[in-house]
Amino acid sequence: MSTRARTKPQRDRHQEIVEAAAQVITDRGLAETRIQDIADRCGVSPGLILYYFGSKDRLLVEALTYANDQSYLRTSRELRKLPAASQRMDRLIELSVPGLLPEYSLLDEWALWLEIWVRALRDPEMAKERENLDRRWVQSISEVIRYGRQTGEFPSDAADADDIAMEFGAMVDGLAIQVLLNDTVMTPSRMHDICLDVARRLIGYDGTR
Amino acid sequence: MSTRARTKPQRDRHQEIVEAAAQVITDRGLAETRIQDIADRCGVSPGLILYYFGSKDRLLVEALTYANDQSYLRTSRELRKLPAASQRMDRLIELSVPGLLPEYSLLDEWALWLEIWVRALRDPEMAKERENLDRRWVQSISEVIRYGRQTGEFPSDAADADDIAMEFGAMVDGLAIQVLLNDTVMTPSRMHDICLDVARRLIGYDGTR
């Protein structure tokens, strides 16, 4: 925990490696990710990676959760800035569609979800993390709903906010998979339309699109 | 001279290997599947696998599509036996929930979907196959809907059958992922309830549950 290092601009190495790992996983896929790739990416020797993480697996799990974490925090922060619940909902939807916004596409993030899921199939630690990450996303949907009901923007007579969020979140997952995999029928804009439509139907607000 | 083949290829070797491969992938996951495992599973030498398929990758893609294919055909055949559209729909839902029916759980089939998706991320051939497979499943939903409308069992004033099927199918995918990964909140029976509920809401029929 030195405050500063001179010869090398070393920030927290741990952090640096995790970020590099997340990028490599995004680029090449989990199965094709080598320790050497990660080492190259942050200009370091392979040995050092093991020095910090002990094993490749530990690093991979941390990288996957870290990337998702960042993505969540970024989105969450952005939503909180918007005053109206309907704006938050619409923006949340916009940000959920892979490849809809070119500058901010979330394509990578969705690809990482797939990797997380496959790994969670057989890695209990990953399975547990996956549930935490997922729960948080669903909660941020239901928070928007509750927020809208509190401010009177959304009607309060509809179903339980958590139930709606779960159902809606599941549909977003399913649609996102198709869009991510370049389905010819399910395009980003079609997914966007469907999501807006379903959200309005479930929550009961009208959009000004 | 027990289990050994004395004569010519007992059955189609190609077929035999594909089936063995699908089982191994199901058991150990795509990433952990070795040619040796597949060879062991059908009592054959590793060399023979390559003799028939040229490369591991070609076999894997074929095995993944084959397994999904079988699962689809089995389901499709079963649905066609049921007279009423509502029965077909309910059964289709039942069969879609991983682990709901102990004897017939589809757990494996869903796990294979995950593998297909990840592979499709970077393998164009797999991506194309994936779209074919997926389209077929969605179509079998919309066929049930159209069938019900034809027989007057379902109202015809609701949305387009294809749109409903797509939306519903996406939600099933999303929910199935959670159930498959042993989510503590999203249990098989909860998924089942949600699916029945949403199906009735979207299609507009009432269940006799």
Add this chain to the structure above:
DNA sequence: GCCTCTCGTTTGAACCGTCAGTCAACCTGA
């Protein structure tokens, strides 16, 4: 019936690149 030739099938070991993980030595700043 028996031999033999042939060709598709099958084997098993060898080949060879790859890669996670190890280790002894080497910084470098305090």
Add this chain to the structure above:
DNA sequence: TCAGGTTGACTGACGGTTCAAACGAGAGGC
């Protein structure tokens, strides 16, 4: 000098692929 950070060559195992040889079922000849 000391300690933690860093290196990079090394290793040991692994696993896809190759290949030369063996096998065995039929066809045809005798």
